[in-house]
Amino acid sequence: MSHRNEQPRVIVVGTRQSALALTQTGQVIDQLKALSEQHGLPYTFEIRKIVTKGDRILDVTLSKVGGKGLFVKEIEQALFDKEIDLAVHSMKDMPYELPDGLMNGATPKRVDPRDCIITANGFTFSDLPEGAKVGTSSLRRSSQLKNARPDLQIESIRGNIDSRIKKLESEGFDAIVLAAAGLHRMSWESKISSYLPEDLCVPAVGQGALGIECRTEDAQVRHLLSLLNDPLTALTVSAERSFLGALNGGCQIPIGAHATIVETAENGETCLLELTGIVGSPDGGILLKETLRGQDPIALGLQTAEALKARGADRILAEVRG
Numbered sequence: 617m618s619h620r621n622e623q624p625r626v627i628v629v630g631t632r633q634s635a636l637a638l639t640q641t642g643q644v645i646d647q648l649k650a651l652s653e654q655h656g657l658p659y660t661f662e663i664r665k666i667v668t669k670g671d672r673i674l675d676v677t678l679s680k681v682g683g684k685g686l687f688v689k690e691i692e693q694a695l696f697d698k699e700i701d702l703a704v705h706s707m708k709d710m711p712y713e714l715p716d717g718l719m720n721g722a723t724p725k726r727v728d729p730r731d732c733i734i735t736a737n738g739f740t741f742s743d744l745p746e747g748a749k750v751g752t753s754s755l756r757r758s759s760q761l762k763n764a765r766p767d768l769q770i771e772s773i774r775g776n777i778d779s780r781i782k783k784l785e786s787e788g789f790d791a792i793v794l795a796a797a798g799l800h801r802m803s804w805e806s807k808i809s810s811y812l813p814e815d816l817c818v819p820a821v822g823q824g825a826l827g828i829e830c831r832t833e834d835a836q837v838r839h840l841l842s843l844l845n846d847p848l849t850a851l852t853v854s855a856e857r858s859f860l861g862a863l864n865g866g867c868q869i870p871i872g873a874h875a876t877i878v879e880t881a882e883n884g885e886t887c888l889l890e891l892t893g894i895v896g897s898p899d900g901g902i903l904l905k906e907t908l909r910g911q912d913p914i915a916l917g918l919q920t921a922e923a924l925k926a927r928g929a930d931r932i933l934a935e936v937r938g
């Protein structure tokens with residue numbers, strides 16, 4: 617079926633070493649293998665593990681470590697050095713701006729974007745007892761949960777999802793908050809006690825989606841990755857990331873956004889998007905939320921950010937950044 621005359625090539629895939637990173641990278645490689653076969657591309661795949669700064673620093677709140685892209689810098693260097701040819705990231709850990717020479721080659725279909733809680737006693741969120749101790753290091757999550765339930769005692773919990781689940785019991789949390797997507801990819805859905813609906817907790821920008829970074833000049837990898845791209849996911853993620861960029865955000869500040877497709881035109885060329893964005897104070901005292909609709913994802917992200925700025929979002933964010 618080959619319409620080109622491709623030479624055999626080993627494509628090296630970089631990944632962080634966490635169980636989730638390895639699992640989602642493995643899943644993407646399986647999909648790329650199937651697509652290569654289907655399209656007659658003579659590619660084989662190899663995994664290279666990379667340790668990032670975010671993996672090494674585990675004892676401080678991430679917003680204090682500072683710097684965007686804590687989990688991606690070493691990976692990007694490996695791409696530039698051609699030690700690897702592509703890297704699978706959780707979209708929510710990908711910085712807003714990629715360096716010159718690198719690009720997001722594909723946004724595969726998103727899985728469940730919601731946050732969920734795992735509790736020691738199988739409680740749902742509304743069952744949590746007065747003053748319950750809830751583990752999360754995300755300012756976005758603490759802001760929204762404290763806003764709904766000022767009595768909760770939010771405490772920092774770091775580490776990969778597997779070590780956080782262990783800490784639920786060993787450190788006496790009543791509940792921990794995690795992205796459902798990571799648990800689904802690990803086939804750990806059965807650990808989920810309940811999902812947090814979006815009117816309670818708007819997810820992180822890009823949550824549940826992946827991004828696949830590659831070199832802009834690598835036409836073969838770009839062609840292969842284009843086969844894995846899901847255009848509707850790419851549209852919603854681009855609205856969310858436009859919102860994040862307009863607020864100069866990273867993943868360690870209290871910002872959340874989620875876009876959905878409301879309507880697609882028959883020809884599939886235009887569609888109507890709805891974007892909900894929030895900015896909150898970490899203690900939950902202030903929580904600003906806007907929902908807007910539009911066709912152009914970039915414009916929609918900017919407009920939603922402007923609407924929040926008009927209500928004081930910049931002041932909240934300046935305070936968090938210190």
Ligand SMILES: NCc1[nH]cc(CCC(=O)O)c1CC(=O)O
Pocket residue numbers: 706707708709777793794795796797798822823824825826
């Ligand atoms: N910041 C860590 C991180 N990056 C991606 C995921 C989960 C998977 C995803 O959202 O795609 C997680 C863990 C979590 O927040 O529970």
